[in-house]
Amino acid sequence: MGLIIGLVAAAVVVLLLACGIGTVVLIRTLGSGSPEDVVNDYFSAYRDADFDKAMAATCAIDRENIDENEWRQEVGDIEQLEWDVVSVDENGDEATVRTRVSVTFQGQTDTQTLPVPVVKEDGDWKVCGIE
Numbered sequence: 001m002g003l004i005i006g007l008v009a010a011a012v013v014v015l016l017l018a019c020g021i022g023t024v025v026l027i028r029t030l031g032s033g034s035p036e037d038v039v040n041d042y043f044s045a046y047r048d049a050d051f052d053k054a055m056a057a058t059c060a061i062d063r064e065n066i067d068e069n070e071w072r073q074e075v076g077d078i079e080q081l082e083w084d085v086v087s088v089d090e091n092g093d094e095a096t097v098r099t100r101v102s103v104t105f106q107g108q109t110d111t112q113t114l115p116v117p118v119v120k121e122d123g124d125w126k127v128c129g130i131e
Helices: 002-030 035-047 051-056 068-076
Strands: 078-091 094-105 108-121 124-127
Touching: 035 051, 035 078, 035 094, 035 108, 035 124, 051 068, 068 078
Parallel strands: none
Antiparallel strands: 078 094, 094 108, 108 124
């Protein structure tokens, strides 16, 4: 009887550890800990043509206006995308992440420094209102 109780207790401990590790991994994967993190997630989603990841990094109001097919067509034209965060100006639940972005379309590269607006939505930072 003691062996069964010991095995059950061990199984419960293993299950709790697995759930805890899974939760940490999920939060790190889906949650954006800083304005800079979400901007990096956003641009890497564009670079990788990952619609779901891009939407996870985008605020709800902007997601309402994004058509997946149009997004995929636009992103499909990108030959190369590189970015560097220049500065972060955080003010409560809002931030502006100045980001130097280089995009190559049809062999032509355009480089600009963009103010990327970021807001906290349900505790996570989201890109919101980028032009």
